Structures are given as C-alpha cells and as structure tokens.
Amino acid sequence: MLSALRKALNDAIKNELIEVNPLARWCYSKVEAPQSKDDIDPFTKEEQAAILAQATGQGRNLLQFAFWTGLRTSELVALDWADVDFVRGVVMVTRALIQHSKAAESTKTNAGRREDKLLERAMHALQEQKAFTWVKGEEVFQNPRLERRWEGDQPIRKTLWTGILQNAGVRYRNPYQTRHTYASMMLSAGEHPMWVAKQMGHAD
DSSP, X not given: OHHHHHHHHHHHHHTTSOXXXXXXXXXXXXXXXXXXXXXXOOOOHHHHHHHXXXXXXXXXXHHXXXXXXXXXXXXXXXXXXXXXXXXXXXXXXXXXXXXXXXXXXXXXXTTTSEEEEOOHHHHHHHHHHHHHHTTTXXXXXXXXXXXXXXXXXXXXXXXXXXXXXXXXXXXXOOTTHHHHHHHHHHHHTTXXXXXXXXXXXXXX
C-alpha cells in the first residue's frame, strides 16, 4: 500500500502537480507485539550461567530447577515435597497454580499429569532447596519475602525474574522461556522428541 502511494506521489511530481514527495524520506517501522509464552526464544548456555550467577538462595534453586525440568511456572509453584521421589529420581506433576486462583488445581489434561525424570542439575536444585522449606512441610518453592508459596507467575516476574535478567545483562524474555530452553537442550543432546514431549506434558 505504501509503495503504491509513494509511486503515485512520484508520478505527481513528474506531472508537476506537486513539488516534493512527502513520503520520500519516511520509513515504515514495524512495531513488535509483546512476547507471548508461545514465542520460542530459548536462553543460551552462556545466558543461563549469567542468570544463575545473579540469583541466590531460593531464587537460584527455583530457576535452576525450571531450566532443567521444563515445568510450566504454574506447575513449579504448585509442587509439594510429597511430589518428589528422591529414591527413584522423579517428580510427580499433578497440579498447577494459576494466577489469582485460591488453590492449586489438577492439570487439565492426562498428558499434563505425569511423572518426570529428574536430571542431575534439577536434583541438585532440590537438594539445595531442602535447607529452606523441607522442614516446614508442603511447598517446595516459596517467595522468600513472604515465606509462603508463590502465588503465580506475576510475583516471580516482579520480585525475582526481571531484576536478575537486568543485573545479568541478559535480554528480557518471559519466565516461560525456561521451558523452551529445556526442550532445546534436550533435543540438542539427542533425546528422542517423544521423550521430551512426555517430560513436558505434551500429548504428542
């Protein structure tokens, strides 16, 4: 549309109808839409290292666990210690805590209810997290400022995630990209796509 208008104005100059093409130096700038959780933009190994280097305590444990399990943020915050089987090295994912919901709810699909294998880095994050919440009882990850379960994605973004990325000098992406990062790492390591899909709670 703009190219057609520009041509018409150039023709008008040739026909001496106007003296200057007002669009001659005008450039079209595309406005990018805000990133959605469906946009795949994983973090590199270097970015992951920079992020974790800026995180401490419970925040570091949460983010390392997220990078190495691919769980949705809503699944992470709903995890209880009773869901973790250290002997078998698995975690049972059966609930999700959606923003503004009063309590964790069962995952919506059969694929979402699953048993995930815990890789070494994920297991290490849980072992470190024990020092903070193991004795207290239920939830694995807490908001350290309030000493209670995270209430969804937004508090994590506001009080943890955004500041850490800024301090790490890492381009901002939403926390959901830890999930895409996990998938990217697993596929790059040669894991079968069906295994990765099952780990992440996809039907296929």
